[in-house]
Amino acid sequence: MQPNQPSASALISAFGRAYHSAHGDPKIFDDYLADKFFTTAQRTFFTENLSRAYAFFEPQAAAEITDPAQALAGFMRAQSLSITLSRARYVETILDAAIQNGVKQFLILGAGLDTFAFRRADLLERLDVYEVDHPNTQNYKRQRITELGWEVPARLHLIPLDLNQDDLSTALLGAGWNVGERALISWLGVTYYLAREVIHSTVRALAQVVPANSILIFDYLDADAFIPERTAPRVARMQLATQMADEPMVTGFDPQKLAVEFAPLGFELAENLGPADIQQRYFQNRSDGYYAFEHIHLAKLVR
Numbered sequence: 001m002q003p004n005q006p007s008a009s010a011l012i013s014a015f016g017r018a019y020h021s022a023h024g025d026p027k028i029f030d031d032y033l034a035d036k037f038f039t040t041a042q043r044t045f046f047t048e049n050l051s052r053a054y055a056f057f058e059p060q061a062a063a064e065i066t067d068p069a070q071a072l073a074g075f076m077r078a079q080s081l082s083i084t085l086s087r088a089r090y091v092e093t094i095l096d097a098a099i100q101n102g103v104k105q106f107l108i109l110g111a112g113l114d115t116f117a118f119r120r121a122d123l124l125e126r127l128d129v130y131e132v133d134h135p136n137t138q139n140y141k142r143q144r145i146t147e148l149g150w151e152v153p154a155r156l157h158l159i160p161l162d163l164n165q166d167d168l169s170t171a172l173l174g175a176g177w178n179v180g181e182r183a184l185i186s187w188l189g190v191t192y193y194l195a196r197e198v199i200h201s202t203v204r205a206l207a208q209v210v211p212a213n214s215i216l217i218f219d220y221l222d223a224d225a226f227i228p229e230r231t232a233p234r235v236a237r238m239q240l241a242t243q244m245a246d247e248p249m250v251t252g253f254d255p256q257k258l259a260v261e262f263a264p265l266g267f268e269l270a271e272n273l274g275p276a277d278i279q280q281r282y283f284q285n286r287s288d289g290y291y292a293f294e295h296i297h298l299a300k301l302v303r
């Protein structure tokens, strides 16, 4: 992350969700508020830069395109939007069922510009939402909320915290977290960027503050993605792009060993979807060329 700047990947994820809300048909996940987090100048900045960036991801196809809108569509199709949309849909589907089942706490770790608390404000009558994020990104989000004239709902708890340095359980308890109440924890688009020891210590800390039957969901890259001769071209390009943006992807997991790795940390693996499963759930019969990202998995674990 650049010093004093919000996470670039968080902004690009939100920009992608806004793009899909305006252009996707059928929609995989409709984040109709995501666009609000961008000023007019930022919208122009991302539209121009991501249109140009298409040439980096698919040089041959991009060379034949002269219309910037088509180049932006190409970027969205070729790059990480399919990851962003499918993981958000996955979490909110499980969250709906968990709320029906009595879950009253929702923790969004590395929330970025997640709009859940505003988009589904009705649910905050029976749900406490905790958003933990790096201070650079959360400060930016707070500033945009203020500029938009929105109010932070009483049951949305914003916790600025660096997972590399700060104590997660102390911060949660200080913000009103109830250790006796079941929770759903969403950790989307973050494990890639953290060292394995930090992922492990974070999961151990989570296990200490949630009761049995709490749920932890995260997405992850598999270990093959980090082996140049095995990784898919667009994954290799995504890794290079994040490295250039000062947010290198450093950690992946072996899907076959995930259960064994996480059980000692306090969570049992309940579901582990690979690209073929994600393709079948969210991308079948689409005519817009979106498909599940290679090497990306969705894991659901239970305390």
Ligand SMILES: C[S@@+](CC[C@H](N)C(=O)[O-])C[C@H]1O[C@@H](n2cnc3c(N)ncnc32)[C@H](O)[C@@H]1O
Residues within 6 Å of the ligand: 007, 009, 010, 013, 014, 084, 109, 110, 111, 112, 113, 114, 132, 133, 134, 135, 137, 138, 161, 162, 163, 164, 187, 188, 189, 190, 193
């Ligand atoms: C790719 S964005 C994902 C944002 C959001 N979950 C989404 O799906 O759009 C990665 C997020 O992880 C956060 N993050 C990265 N490193 C972090 C750290 N050391 N501590 C806390 N948050 C971190 C960033 O601030 C950013 O919000």
